[in-house]
């Protein structure tokens with residue numbers, strides 16, 4: 001297998017942006033980090049080595065999460081909330097794996113996790129020059145974005161041809177500046193092996209989500225499979241377990257307060273390099289809209305599922321992910337005020353502006369930069385309400401989302417492969433369609449009617465929504481839209497399959513009223529997509545220049561924002577003080593689970609846990625000082641969404657926990673990290689092993705992980 005390694009150098013924007021432990025560092029930075037002086041016992045080469053087997057070979061991306069291989073037979077440990085979709089899809093009201101949990105007693109009983117895939121980073125190389133050579137000075141911003149997109153796709157296609165069997169992806173590290181090609185082993189047959197009941201896996205529900213102290217056993221096990229020859233393959237009974245080059249060793253003794261820990265993973269997105277004008281847009285427009293829109297949708301789904309478990313199961317996964325983002329957004333809004341993020345950033349920018357103004361050449365080149373960036377956000381602010389609600393129309397109303405994907409697919413598939421929107425390119429199409437079918441299978445007509453009515457009511461209150469021709473009628477009479485939804489066939493997989501065979505013109509005459517309405521709205525959505533691309537092009541160029549100006553102002557070492565590529569972060573198991581006179585310690589225990597248990601959602605604890613607590617059947621998994629099974633741990637690393645499921649590793653690179661969350665104060669991490677409030681939360685390996693082996697008797701999994 002070809003691997004290549006090219007170091008990428010990153011230079012800082014603000015000298016103070018790199019605090020002692022801040023940073024989701026790209027793997028290329030390992031040598032520079034001097035982790036051994038911080039407590040690490042592994043060398044950079046033992047962590048990642050392009051030529052030999054290294055720790056990174058045991059880490060994988062599981063859809064939008066992270067996982068670790070914990071056996072040589074492809075057993076993966078990740079979060080319960082990361083496997084949630086698979087557990088939900090496998091559940092029915094008669095056989096409810098969400099409620100009762102799932103144990104595959106033998107491999108033949110493992111359940112295919114449709115829509116899941118697993119990636120392992122094999123190598124990377126800087127392709128910035130290749131990407132940026134696609135851009136010329138004469139392009140409009142829209143042309144610029146499209147040219148960069150196309151070049152990235154070309155590089156990916158070529159890399160996949162040259163590295164058969166691997167998946168290629170070009171990631172933007174610094175907007176408008178730095179691009180890196182990543183190569184992945186890509187496994188498509190993933191199965192569910194073990195999940196605790198939701199009362200353990202999501203103990204505390206949304207009340208406890210993003211909070212500490214925490215008592216959630218947010219873990220589950222999956223397994224990756226390959227074709228008999230070891231190549232990546234779709235699900236088949238003939239497939240065999242994947243053999244990772246180096247599984248991660250599990251350390252059943254766990255960790256202690258102040259121990260050094262580090263995490264490897266695939267953090268999704270941070271926005272720490274953005275300007276004050278961006279944060280103002282987030283604070284005033286986008287985040288409040290998300291809180292309102294998601295809060296409302298969660299309420300609708302809760303109501304719909306309250307008296308019918310089969311409907312509750314259909315909505316469970318979507319409702320959970322909206323709730324996660326809704327609460328995070330509330331935390332971010334509070335955090336923005338608490339940390340005065342806009343004012344702080346404005347102060348930094350006024351110093352930068354003074355520096356720019358002091359030199360005529362700099363002034364000519366960068367003088368209007370900050371202003372130009374804020375103009376983009378001004379435009380997004382004024383158009384925000386309509387744009388956000390239009391986008392939500394084809395997301396909240398699931399049938400509208402299906403209609404959009406079906407028509408968009410038909411339109412895009414008439415183009416050359418390289419010119420299509422990414423989801424419809426040949427290399428992604430199967431995945432897109434598989435996801436569409438899974439979503440259709442979860443459709444509930446009555447809930448969707450509420451969603452459509454709710455979003456249209458909201459749109460009707462936005463003054464310029466009448467500018468959208470195709471909205472006029474349904475906005476004037478909500479019953480028109482309701483009747484379209486009532487008669488649509490878009491909630492039937494068979495109709496979706498029929499539509500996938502049709503051309504755009506044929507779809508336009510399908511006779512399905514809701515689909516026809518979406519087709520009339522389609523030019524609006526196409527325009528919105530272009531507007532986003534135009535802004536991306538503008539901002540990409542402007543942020544690229546801003547970085548140059550900042551480098552000239554205060555050069556130092558700097559880390560790129562998270563972008564779902566492999567990163568390392570390190571720190572210590574440590575408590576914190578979120579407010580005056582409050583001190584939170586970093587290890588929670590089973591005693592806390594019992595104390596919280598009321599028998600009412602979300603604090604129900606399975607009887608088998610209570611019984612073992614009462615008889616002190618803790619096995620060897622007792623914390624020596626606390627005298628209890630530890631449940632969750634807190635540490636001061638730098639993480640975000642996507643680090644869900646990341647291994648928490650001790651100084652020797654052994655698994656001592658599985659990361660799953662942050663504290664409420666740390667939701668602001670995505671904008672600004674700070675040692676005083678940034679804390680991540682993981683489930684303690686001792687709780688994982690106790691629940692799996694002692695409570696649910698899946699000792700075969702402990703054996704497989706080498707735990708005696």
Ligand code: ASP
Pocket residue numbers: 324639640641642643644660661662
């Ligand atoms: N629980 C979080 C999530 O799923 C993980 C994090 O963001 O730290 O988004």
